Amino acid sequence: MSEVKPKMQYVNLGKSGLKVSKIILGCMQYGSGQPWMIPDHDEGIKQLKYAYDIGIN
Known part of the structure; x- marks a missing residue:
């Protein structure tokens, strides 16, 4: 049985034209x-x- 992965939601970043994930991964803890x-x-x-x-960015 394969693992079900959640579908990431994306939003526009202001008027930049970039799409970013609603959830981000901060790397301070690494x-x-x-x-x-x-x-x-x-x-x-x-x-x-x-x-x-x-799909987290």
Whole structure:
């Protein structure tokens, strides 16, 4: 059985003509050195790939 992926909604970014996803992925939490960061490189890549696959920009 294949995984059902949510459909991302997009909106216009002002009058720029660009369309952006309604949900964005901030990357401050990726890296190391702070308690709130995700230090595991493989887990970070997994999360970024999933976000890309469902259309988050």
